Amino acid sequence: MRKIFKKLTFVIAFISLSFINLYAQGGDVAKAKKPFDAPMADALRASGKIYVVVVVLGIVLTGIFIYLISLDRKIKKIEQEVQG
């Protein structure tokens, strides 16, 4: 059961990641048809500041993961204490 789940998750992840290739062909065509129809955050991207947001959120995400991993370890210690 566990093995099947493991394989399944990887397969789904692989399939969804492989959509990138599909986009590489379809996306450019769509863009060529309608160049700038809807206002988007082009200036934000041009000035490069969107990366600041990505980095800030990256820090938040990293913090959450460090916290989760340390919680994981602490619980493991408690488990070992109770078992021993």
Next chain:
Amino acid sequence: MKKLAWWKILCIVLLFYTLIAGFLFDVPRREIFNETIRNLYFHVTMWFSMIIIFGVSVYNALRYLRHNKPIYDYYASEAAKMGIVFGIMGLLTGMMWARFTWYMADGGYWSGDPKQNMTVIGLLIYLAYFVLRGSLTDDQQRARISAVYNIFAFSALIPLLYILPRMVASLHPGSAENSFDIYNNINAQMRSVFYPAVIGWTLLGWWIVTLRVRLIKAHQRFIDKEYEQELVKS
């Protein structure tokens, strides 16, 4: 340092991918949506994760009814808690999204969208699950009755979230008067971020569920041990 389980690493990788790709990859240019179309990776994924985690919860409730092992009850109740967290997150993110994208003029956070209203009913049904659990003191009785209620709650959620809102006008895709055709408006590149994001968020929820279940298990073992020692003493 012990190695992290493979799926925890997958969770971390997928969520960082969601963050980076979600902000930096190109998205279709659509009027009204503009950049908020990226909320697909953060708002819609909450609902997908919620229904998957609730599914895990009801699966464990069924397993409890079959095998009568307390561990399944722990999984069912903790997964239900995590599902409620995802649901509340989805609700709050949806309120933000709608308020500043479709209701700039009216300016209401609660737009009364059918999906919004039905979700609240669904979440209340799940909150009642915990009221029910809190009101029963016998462990076995609590586990069995709440497992049966869990099945009811999950089956109530399906028409509330996936059938009723589609029969009336709503902002959400698939509803009666919605011009947003999800199959044409979400391109392959968006899917390539969306599905990994769903898996990533779901694994994050599952990670928290397992942590809480392990804590309950350790606590239970501790209580059992104390009880044994009491028996030995007397």
